[in-house]
Amino acid sequence: MSARELITEHLDLWTGAVTHKSSAGRGRNGKIELTGIKKLRELILELAVRGKLVEQDPNDEPASVLLERIAEEKARLVKEGRIRKPRMLPEITEEEMPFELPEGWSWARLGNISQINPRNDADDEIIASFIPMPMITTSFHGEHEQEARSWREIKKGYTHFADGDIAIAKITPCFENSKAAVFRNLESGIGAGTTELHVARPYEGTLNQLFILLCLKSPRFLSNGENKMTGSAGQKRVPKDFFAGEPLPFPPLAEQNRIVEKVDELMALCDRLEQQVGDQLEAHEVLVDTLLDALISSADAAEVAKNWARIAEHFDTLFTTEASIDKLKVSTLDLAAKGRLVPFYKDEKPLKKILSFGPRNGFSPKECNHATGYKALKLGATTKGKLDLNESKNVEVDVDNSSHLWLRHGDILIQRGNASSHVGCNVMISEDHPGFIYPDLMMKIRVKEEADPRFISLYLSAPKSRQFMWKRMTGTSGTMPKISKKVVEAIPIALPDMATQQATIEKVDELMALCDQLKARLSEVGETRTYLAEAVVEQAVQ
Structure with missing residues (x-):
């Protein structure tokens, strides 16, 4: 099945798998995680780095030739004294290769195809970019913010980087959340910032930085990195040796460019799907609020019955989220206390x-x-x-x-x-x-x-x-x-009198039991959809 078929033929699965998380606070709804679309994004990344997102072109220069050219460029820069001679990392063994690569691809270690954690040499008086961790995003384009500082202020005690460098956060939870950047438009072309970054500086014109960024954001890389973290809870970090030495799939340069273009297209589709689902959920919430507000504003039991009939007619489509069911529970308590479920009229x-x-x-x-x-x-x-x-x-x-x-x-x-x-x-x-x-x-x-x-x-x-x-x-x-x-x-x-109190309790218990049944069913459906989404992802990358 092609990548497009995997995505388009399962749209209802990607948009239907939604996880609802409770959230503390008065009058606040639980957070909603669009689990299916999150899984779709993971699928896109996995297909991208496994060579299954775009077709291979036999006319492309093989990655092995590109790797030779990178080695030549590195040797030239060392000979000219422009960079220090880096430590050559060992060849990648078969045991380290997690999956089979397409024709024309090669495995590579980031430490062999780029400089790791380089330093900048610049005049103290120039204006450079300062980038703390909050300015680094989780965007698939590696976007970041920046602020201008003199190089004198930031050259010591911070991580150095320059235009075109690739960086990923090394500390938990920023690493797991894939905070990463491809630095662009830096003041004077250089910058410094948070020490919680690993930085790779590619040799000019040898690779597409955004493709390497996709590799660093892929589920496999993040999962392996998380397993290699060292340090105490809350302060765990991904070692430099993992960043520099983890085998990465490396396609021909022309295919890298095609993959980045396709990922941009598909991530834009995910954005549109998220907006569509978000709009639907918002409209659903407004409808639920409107009908429940009318219900709890009922003047008497007769009006409650009338407004409840309107809700009951569309019950299965109204109470399809945890937030809506929780609102129904609150409305039930409100009606009970007002004497609208079981009529009672007494002075307060x-x-x-x-x-x-x-x-x-x-x-x-x-x-x-x-x-x-x-x-x-x-x-x-x-x-x-x-x-x-x-x-x-x-x-x-x-x-x-x-x-x-x-x-x-x-x-x-x-x-x-x-x-x-x-x-x-x-x-x-x-x-x-x-x-x-x-x-x-x-x-x-x-x-x-x-x-x-x-x-x-x-x-x-x-x-x-x-x-x-x-x-x-x-x-x-x-x-x-x-x-x-x-x-x-x-x-x-x-x-009210004791008989009315007990009748009210029985009615509330009945409705609360219904709400609990709805929640249980909702949880089962959500788990099933999430399981199916995960199964599609796993099958696609095998």
Whole structure:
């Protein structure tokens, strides 16, 4: 199958594989990664460096002749004293060749066809370009920004480079993200910048720098480089020997130019596909927001039923992303708290009238590395709406068995301090948990007999209650946002009779279960599409 067929016959796969990532923050949607198009870009690069993107021309001068000419040019420059004699790297063995090359191609080491990490010799007073890491992009064209500095300022303590040089970031995560550049239009033709670069300076007229850049950005090179990194976590770097010595596929110069031209064309196609998918997702989000806004603005249960019918008619096409399903969950809570799912009309009163608080907030006992039989929850135990006992730590405590700090069935835990998006989130404890206590940054409430704790937890999770708490958070810049017991006590609540509370809970549970089913199905579809995209890439490069 040709490269064009691989791409055009699987367009629905490339555009349909989308990964949704949750994102913290009030009113923010999760990030979207266009996984299929990302895989398509990887496929284009792999096809390019394996000689499968454009047809070979038997009239092209073989790469072996080009390599001989590079060796001659290098010898001439050494003889003239213009460069130092570089260390000749060994011939590439068959064991080092990961795949078969097309006719006319050769394997080459970057250290044999270019100068590695060269230095510039220039007058102190000239103006040169300074390029820190943030100015180096992940663009497939190796684009970069720059700022003018005197050479005197930047010649020491920085990496040197010049127009036409190729560079790639050597430190994590910049290397894995393929931050790389082909330097162009530098002030006075030279520059210096971040020390976290490996630089290759080709011999003039011997290769297409953008083709070498494609090799450095190819999945195989990045994966091999990541495996060869040295150093501690967060400070790992790709060694110079890998950069200079990793075998690269090297086609005839004319084919290098054709490959770069074709990659430009196909990457532009990827850009258009990304824009198209992005526009579709944005339009989808606007439609979901419009219909859900109408739903939660319904005046009564009858209007809810009418607006819900409009949504139900297009349910399968509306709730096709994690973000849209999460919005449906929030809308469900909003309707429940307003008495629109199951009708109830009662005057609002402060939550204080139906609550009893623990005598104080939790506390922070001494953590220990060994099991003591007692554990304290971490804040992560309650941030997802369900109690996660794995988010806990062993502690040494001396607390009476009757203490309010122990977790009992019906207790509601509320985060009083955390990142602002998590302040006020709560969970209801559905069963006793002997040996578990809650920490200082949580508060615990217990409801009186007239209220079902499940209904109160639901009510506290609804947008109206969360916004009430967020507006009353305290804390200055740089300090943790918090709410007080008084804030929770003041939350206005309309409390129906017990039968209506329980009917509301049942309706919410029913709709939440539906949302969870939608998410599970969505996850399966997303995984399948991603798997298929990966399979196509793997098959294409074999």
